[in-house]
Amino acid sequence: MTIQSYRDLEVWQKAMELVVECYQITKSFPKNEVFGLAGQLQRAAVSIPANIAEGRARQHTKEFIQHASIAYGSLAELETHIQIAERLNYIDKSQVDSLMGKATVIGRMLNGLRKSLGKKEVGGGTK
Numbered sequence: 598m599t600i601q602s603y604r605d606l607e608v609w610q611k612a613m614e615l616v617v618e619c620y621q622i623t624k625s626f627p628k629n630e631v632f633g634l635a636g637q638l639q640r641a642a643v644s645i646p647a648n649i650a651e652g653r654a655r656q657h658t659k660e661f662i663q664h665a666s667i668a669y670g671s672l673a674e675l676e677t678h679i680q681i682a683e684r685l686n687y688i689d690k691s692q693v694d695s696l697m698g699k700a701t702v703i704g705r706m707l708n709g710l711r712k713s714l715g716k717k718e719v720g721g722g723t724k
């Protein structure tokens with residue numbers, strides 16, 4: 598399958614699913630966390646597919662690699678917020694396992710994307 602848009606990227610699709618799950622889970626957080634941990638967790642989750650999309654839309658492979666790296670950093674931030682939520686007993690073990698499992702898959706996919714793009718960059722390609 599030829600990639601016509603960032604929407605065709607499986608890593609973007611999986612990241613979007615993770616965003617939805619994060620929003621659903623943070624609905625049950627205490628009200629005093631709406632602008633605290635819940636907001637932080639949501640922003641980190643949203644940043645992942647947003648950076649994949651922005652990077653794909655850029656004109657040069659080097660920029661796509663940079664945005665994929667930013668997405669990876671946001672993923673690490675999200676994992677940290679998930680672990681904090683667990684320690685505060687805002688989410689249970691099954692929710693943590695689901696979110697962290699999805700995060701692990703997305704992390705592997707982002708690493709693969711960065712490696713693939715790096716080979717393309719060395720070869721002189723732009724997209």
